[in-house]
Each structure stands twice: as C-alpha cells, then as structure tokens.
C-alpha cells in the first residue's frame with residue numbers, strides 16, 4: 290500500500306511538473322466551460338424572465354392580476370391557455386406559468402380566507418428563476434390582500450411543479466464537458482504509458498520486486514484522482530459562474546464519474562497495448578478522441594446530428610457517459626435509461642481491460 | 653572456473669532466439685562471489701539479452717540460469733530483492749529529482765540504504781534536488797548506479813555503464829565500480845570497450861553472435877594467444893604484411909585499422925630487419941612503435957574483425 294501511494298505521488302509530481310499534460314487534463318476542460326458558458330449563457334445581461342400567464346377567470350379581478358403581474362419589472366408575460374403555456378414551458382420558451390383559476394373574482398369578493406388562489410408552475414431544477422417567480426407572485430399576493438381585502442389572507446398562492454425538457458444550454462453543457470474531460474483523461478493515459486515503456490521505466494521497475502499490478506494501479510489511482518478534481522472544478526465553475534443547478538442524484542453522478550473514468554482509462558490502456566512510440570500514441574489518441582468529442586452529442590443535442598452520424602455517435606461510449614451525467618446531474622432528457630448507460634460503460638470497461646491484460650507489453 | 657568457491661551466477665547452455673535471430677546461442681559461465689565479471693563484445697553480440705535473462709526480465713528459451721543459488725524462472729521475486737540492476741539506456745521519470753527517485757525506488761525493497769548515503773556514494777550531493785532530466789550524461793549514469801544500489805545488493809548488474817560518456821566521466825565511473833568490489837559486491841558488467849574490461853574485470857567473456865568465444869582473466873586471454881609483443885607502424889603499400897611475415901622473430905603479420913602489426917618473439921631482431929628492409933626500399937615506416945598485445949588483438953584474432961562501436 291505504501292509503495293502504491295509512493296508511486297502515485299511520483300505520478301502526480303510528474304503530471305503537475307509537466308505543463309503540457311497539466312494543460313490538457315485540467316485547464317483545457319475548464320477553458321471549455323468558460324467558453325461555452327459565455328457563448329450560451331449570453332442572456333446574463335438581460336435578466337427578464339418569460340412567464341406564461343393564463344387567465345381562466347376572465348373577470349375584472351383577473352384583469353387586475355394581469356395588470357399587477359405585467360407591472361413586475363423582471364417578468365415578461367406571454368398569454369395563452371394552460372395547455373399552450375405548459376407546452377411552452379416544456380420547450381423552454383417560458384420559465385414559469387402563472388394561472389388565475391376560474392372563480393378567482395368570486396373568491397375575492399367573498400372575502401373569505403384563502404378563497405382566491407393564484408397558481409403558479411415552476412421547474413424545481415431552476416432554483417434561481419424559481420426564486421424570482423415566487424418572489425413576484427408573493428409580492429402580488431401581498432399587494433392584493435392589502436389593497437382589496439384590507440390585509441386579511443383572502444388571496445393565497447399554490448405552487449405546482451412542471452419539469453422542463455429543455456434544461457438550458459449551459460446546464461446541458463456542464464455535464465457534457467465533464468464527460469469530455471473524463472474521456473480525454475482516460476484516453477490520454479495511453480501517452481505517458483507508452484512514454485514510460487519507450488523510456489524503459491516500466492522495464493526498469495520490472496527489475497525490482499514491485500509487482501506490476503501496483504505499477505498499473507498507481508496510474509489508475511492518479512487518473513481517478515484527477516477525474517475527481519476535474520469533476521469538482523467543472524461543476525463548481527458551472528454553479529458559481531453560470532448558475533447551473535445540480536439537482537439530480539449526486540451519489541449516482543459520482544459513481545458515473547468514476548465508472549466513466551474507468552472505462553476510458555481501459556480504452557487508454559488498450560491503445561497503449563498496441564502503440565509503440567510516443568509519436569504514434571499522440572497521433573492515434575487524437576484520432577480517437579476528436580470524433581468522439583464531436584459525434585457524442587456533447588456540444589449540441591444528439592438529435593441535431595444527421596442520421597448516419599447519429600448511428601456513429603450511438604456506438605461511442607462518450608455518448609452514454611454524457612447522457613448519464615446529464616440525467617444524474619441536471620435531470621437532462623435521457624437518450625437511453627441510466628441502466629443502459631451503466632451497462633454500456635461497464636462493458637467497455639471490462640472488454641478493453643481484458644484486451645489490455647492480454648496484449649500489454651512492458652518493453 | 654570460478655576463483656572463490658561459491659558461484660553467485662551459474663549459467664548452462666542458455667539460449668534465447670528472436671525468430672531467426674539467435675541472440676544468445678548456447679552460453680555457459682559461472683561468476684564467483686566478489687568477482688567483477690565482464691562480457692565484452694560488439695553491438696548485437698547478445699550481451700544485453702544475456703544479462704536481462706539473469707535479471708529476470710526475459711525468459712530464456714532453454715538452458716539453466718541460477719542467480720544467488722536460485723532458479724531465475726522459478727524464484728524471480730526473492731532474487732530481485734537481492735540484486736541491483738542498471739539497464740542500458742534508461743531515462744527514469746524525467747521530472748522527479750535525484751532524491752525523489754532514490755526514495756521511490758527504495759520503497760520497492762524490504763531492505764534499503766538511506767538515500768543520503770547513496771547520494772554521497774555516487775557523489776551527487778550537489779545535484780540531489782535536480783530533476784533527473786537536467787543531469788549530464790555522466791550524472792545520469794551515477795544516478796542509475798545509485799538506483800541499482802538502493803537495496804544494498806549482493807550482486808550488481810551493469811549493462812554498458814559508460815557507453816557514450818566522455819573519458820573523464822568514464823574514469824570516475826570506473827572508480828565507482830572498483831569501489832563496489834571493494835565493498836564485497838559481485839559485479840557483472842557488459843561493455844564494448846577493451847580498456848574498460850581490462851581495467852575493471854577479474855575475468856572477461858568475449859562474446860560475438862550469441863556465443864562466448866573465450867573466457868578468462870585478461871592477462872591469460874592475451875597470454876594464451878600471444879606469447880609475443882607487437883611492432884606496429886602506419887601501413888605502407890611498399891611494405892606489404894605478407895612480405896614482412898618472413899622477417900626475423902615475426903610469428904604473424906596483420907593489418908588493423910590502417911596499421912601494420914608484426915607479432916614478434918624477438919623485438920630487437922624484428923625492428924632491425926624491418927628498418928633495413930625499409931631502408932633498401934627507400935621508405936620510412938611512420939609512427940613506428942612497440943606494444944604488448946591487447947584484448948583488441950585477441951578479439952581480432954578470434955573473429956577476424958576489429959571491435960569498434
């Protein structure tokens with residue numbers, strides 16, 4: 290155990306002292322988060338929120354409510370039936386819906402407690418928007434109670450939840466970029482391995498009593514540690530700078546981070562089994578990772594790819610890691626169920642590991 | 653064959669082929685405790701293959717190989733605890749420092765020498781904090797010898813420890829290797845430098861094309877073949893070697909590297925005859941000199957080729 294840690298520390302030192310390697314494994318994905326965050330999160334200056342307004346009462350009172358909501362600076366209202374607005378919210382055209390139900394006016398005139406209800410629909414995964422909408426609704430409710438009912442609780446509010454399919458560009462991208470970072474982390478592991486073999490380091494260590502699984506284990510340990518660092522940094526930046534909310538199952542997301550890193554490491558090891566020189570390794574690694582980066586639907590929804598490219602994309606493990614991370618982190622729409630993601634990644638892990646143990650050469 | 657009683661290396665009829673290449677083709681030798689044993693031969697002779705089989709890095713095709721009384725194929729782990737290994741041309745984790753590398757390698761062994769002591773032993777004190785990639789060639793070789801000593805091994809393998817070094821760095825490495833023997837360690841080294849084998853080794857095996865051609869102490873190897881000394885001069889077409897072979901005292905004449913060499917039992921007689929013959933032809937032998945036969949001559953005599961890198 291001590292020797293395993295010692296070797297891992299040696300690997301960490303080698304990595305952190307190698308500027309190029311450090312750039313690719315840590316700064317490159319972070320750069321992506323900022324780049325895409327700024328491009329797609331561009332609405333930062335315009336803080337107005339689109340809200341669907343549904344008037345089912347069509348009374349003087351409901352017209353007053355409409356007036357009151359439209360005077361809230363931060364909201365932009367759009368009017369329609371409940372069905373229309375729900376569809377719009379699911380598409381991401383509006384962020385919330387305010388409903389004035391039938392009999393609102395009658396309830397108000399009855400002056401009985403909680404006789405008039407304002408309903409609103411929010412998406413629990415978008416806490417920032419939700420806070421603003423709830424604030425606006427509460428403000429209108431209080432105003433109405435004060436002016437119309439003389440301060441008694443006649444108007445009440447009733448929250449509903451509606452999960453949007455459109456999770457927003459940045460929320461879509463953050464788990465995707467994390468998936469990309471894990472893919473690169475694993476696949477790029479082929480390079481130092483080939484390097485260490487070419488330099489004879491693997492052979493030299495083979496001349497000591499150290500068992501070889503410890504040597505491989507230390508490489509795996511290093512990469513898993515970097516995977517965790519990458520995950521924390523990328524998610525942290527998404528949350529702090531771009532308001533992305535992690536609403537899914539954190540444990541499941543963590544498990545997929547490790548499984549994904551493991552599967553791509555196995556791919557990296559498999560590549561290292563067949564590559565002889567460092568130059569070969571650098572080239573082949575790019576040939577493997579580039580198409581994966583672009584065909585796995587990590588920068589745009591998978592459906593936008595032309596049919597045959599979708600087929601190629603569906604063959605790639607990155608598609609399923611990104612899918613799993615989106616589902617577990619931001620409630621993204623699934624491409625396949627989580628269990629399928631898990632199974633596909635696990636198969637890649639086992640098969641590539643098997644091939645590596647069969648063909649890996651120490652010198 | 654060994655000088656002291658106990659053999660720490662015992663190799664019998666070792667063979668290792670790579671496809672058609674017979675890298676090692678039936679090699680047998682023994683090395684006694686405390687000996688410095690050298691394998692001398694040109695590139696491709698099979699030295700590295702032999703030494704790496706002994707280190708447990710390559711499985712032999714056939715033959716028996718015992719190191720420290722244990723079969724290399726059956727007990728690689730306990731052997732690895734007790735030997736020190738320096739491989740030909742290995743650059744270790746380039747971004748780790750001398751101290752970090754020695755600490756790391758030390759952690760692989762049950763028994764270890766303190767890092768400070770190792771650094772002093774190979775005289776790298778001033779570079780203890782330098783990354784290995786920034787060391788000079790000679791310093792890197794010292795480091796790899798220090799790494800071979802982290803477990804205080806009984807037996808040290810050095811594969812071409814001075815290849816590519818300048819003469820000064822080579823000399824200081826020779827002192828280091830002599831120091832190992834003084835500490836009671838057995839050393840097996842390979843080299844393609846004659847002087848190195850002659851300077852360091854108690855016994856030398858001359859190797860070529862996967863075979864050991866001759867083995868023994870350096871003076872014996874020379875004495876076995878050459879009872880005579882050699883007269884040499886820059887070759888001159890007017891003084892052809894076969895013509896000179898008949899001069900007084902000459903047993904054999906050869907051309908090596910642009911020099912004509914006359915092996916002679918009676919040097920004064922040979923020189924007198926050579927000079928008067930040259931005088932008669934009105935030529936002057938340039939750079940005329942006399943020397944003992946060397947390992948180089950032995951190799952030339954064995955293979956018909958000069959041993960050069």
Ligand SMILES: Nc1ncnc2c1ncn2[C@@H]1O[C@H](COP(=O)(O)OP(=O)(O)O)[C@@H](O)[C@H]1O
Pocket residue numbers: 670673674675676693694695696697698699700701702
């Ligand atoms: N791994 C290998 N695969 C194929 N041929 C090899 C391998 N290692 C060595 N050889 C060949 O075996 C012969 C002996 O090589 P080697 O033991 O390295 O010689 P030396 O160390 O004396 O220069 C050479 O012809 C070399 O090309």
Ligand SMILES: [Mg+2]
Pocket residue numbers: 696699700701740811812
């Ligand atoms: Mg060699």
